[in-house]
Amino acid sequence: MSEKHIIEITHLDKYFGDFHVLKNINLSVAAGERIVICGPSGSGKSTLIRCINHLEQHDGGEIIVEGIPLNDSVKNIDFIRSEVGMVFQQFNLFPHMTVLENCILAPVWVKGVPRAEAEMLALQYLERVRIPDQADKYPGQLSGGQQQRVAIARSLCMQPRIMLFDEPTSALDPEMIKEVLEVMVDLAEQGMTMLCVTHEMGFARRVADRVIFMDEGEIIEENTPAAFFDNPQNDRTKLFLSQIIGD
C-alpha cells in the first residue's frame, strides 16, 4: 500500500437486499488524481462513490482513505467525512439558511472554526465559484447553476483533500451546465483529488487522468480519456459510448 494512494479500495462488495450492486471493485486513487466514472444507469457508479464517505455501508472488502480504514469506528467515519467533500445531483443545499450560513455550518460545528473566520473563508470560496455577492440570499432565490456552485463552495469550506461529484450537472438546464463545469475544471487545475460520476465527456477529456466505465456493478474498462473515447476495448463500452455520443 503505497503512500501516494489517497484512496485504496479492494474487493469491495455491496448488496441492496438480494441485488449485488457492486461486485469485487478494486480501485486506487493517487493524490491529485482526477477520475471520471461513467456507465449506464443502475451500474453502481453512484453507489461506489457514496461508499467512499459512508453514505452507503459496504458489505465486503476494504476502503482505506488517507490510510484510515472505513469501518464501524465512528471516529474513522467522522475523520473521513471531514476529509472528503461531496456534491450531489440535487444540490441538497439547506433551504432555510442563507448561502453564507450553508457554507459556515460545518466548519463551525465540525471543526470549531470561529464564526468570523469561517465567514471569511466562505466568502473566499464563494468568490472562487464566482458567486461573491449572493452570500445573503437563500438557495431558493438562486438558479440551479448558482445553487450547485454554492454546494461546491460549501464542500470546499471544510477544506477537503478529496471531492466526490455525483452527477453534478444532470439536474441542470443546458445553459447552466457550463458554469458548473468551469468551476470543476478550476478545482481540478488546482490539484484537488476528484472522483466524478458524470456523462460530460468534454469535461472528462479535458481534466480526467483516468476514465472508468462501469456496468452491472463491475469496472469493465479503465483508461486515459484519449484512449477510452477514441479506442474503447470492450463491446459494452462501445455500445455505451455510441449511445451517449449519438450516431
Next chain:
Amino acid sequence: MNTVFSLWSSQKGRNLIVQLLMVAGFLGLVWWLVDNTVANLARQNVATGFGFLENNTGFDINQKLIAYDESSSYQRLLLVGLLNTAIVSVLGIFFATLIGFMVGLARLSDNWLVSKLAFLYVEIFRNLPLLIQILFWYVLLIEILPHPRNSFALGDMFFLNNRGLYLPWFTSLSGGNIVLWAIALFGVGWFFVSRQAQKRRELTGQKSSYTRHYFILGVIALAGYLSLWGVPFEPNLPALKGFNFRGGLSFTPEFVALLVALSLYTASFIAEIVRAGVLCVAKGQFEAAKALGLPTNVAMNKVIIPQAMRVIIPPLTSQYLNLTKNSSLAAAIAYPELVSVFAGTALNQTGQAVEIIFITMSIYLFLSLLTSFLMNIYNARVALVEK
C-alpha cells in the same frame, strides 16, 4: 328591473347578488334566534343581561392565582377560572411539546428498543379516552399517595401527599411587586434588544454587543436596588400545620392530575406530528449533512428540525387548541377551571345560562384565536424564502 338583469348577467354582479343574499339570510337567522330567546326568557320571568356579574358568589375555591373569597363577585370568579384554565393550558402546552418532540424523535431512532418504547407510548396514550386518563391520574394521586403526616419529603422543603404537591416559594414584601414587574419588563425588553442586535449583525456582519450590555445594565440596576433598599422578598416554606401543609407554593392533586393527563395525552399526538415532519424532510438533506461530517445532533437541530417545523406547525397549532379546550374536562375531577366554576357552579347558582354560556364560548374562542395568531406569526417566520 333592467339593471338587476344586467347585474345578474355579469359574473361579478352575480357574485355580488349571491353574497348579499347570503349575508341577509344569515343576519335574519341570527335576529330570529335572539328575538325568540329574549321572548322566551321574558315569558319565564328570567332576568336577562350581565348585571349578575356584580353579585357575590358566596363560595370559595381551592386554587386561585388572584385574591378571591366568598364575598367576591362573579366577575372575579370568571377571572379566577380563566386564569386556572390558562395556567394548566400554558404549562400543558409546554410539557406536551417537550415530551412530544422527544418521543417523536425517539420513534425515528435507529435504536430498536428506544423506537419501540416510543411506539408503545404513542399507541397507549393516544388510544385511551382523555377523560379516563384524567380520572386515572387523579385516583392514583388520591389513593396511592400518603396522608399529609406521612408525606414524601425532600429536605424539609418539597412535600408530596394526597392533598397536593408543596414547593418552597417566596413572599413579596413592600416593593417586591415592583421588582417583579421590572424583571418582567426587562424580559420583554430582551426580546427587542436581541432583535435589534440580530439586525445589526446582518447589516455589518459583526457580532453586536447590545444584548451583553443590556444584560449587564439589568444586573447593575437590580444589584443597585437590592443594596439600597434590601431584598424585598422572604422565603416562604411549606410546613405541616394541623392536618395539612400551609405556605410555600402548592399544587392541588386535581391540578397535577389534569396537567399530567393533558401533557401525556397531547404529547402522543405531537410525537406523531413531529415524526411526520421529520420524515417529510428530503433524504438528500440528511445525506448532505452527513457528507459534511455534521454530528447527528447538530444535523437534527440545525438542518432537519428547522425544515420539519414548516410541516409541524399547522397541526401542532391544532393540538395546542385541543389541549386548551380539553382542559374543560377537568370539571370531572373538580379542578376549578373556567367550565367547572363558571359554566358549572356559577350557572347553577344564577340561572343565567344564555349569558354564561355566551361568555364562556367567547373566551374559548378568544383563547383559540390568540393561540392561532401567535402560531401563525411563528409559521411565517420559518417559511422558506423562494424566488
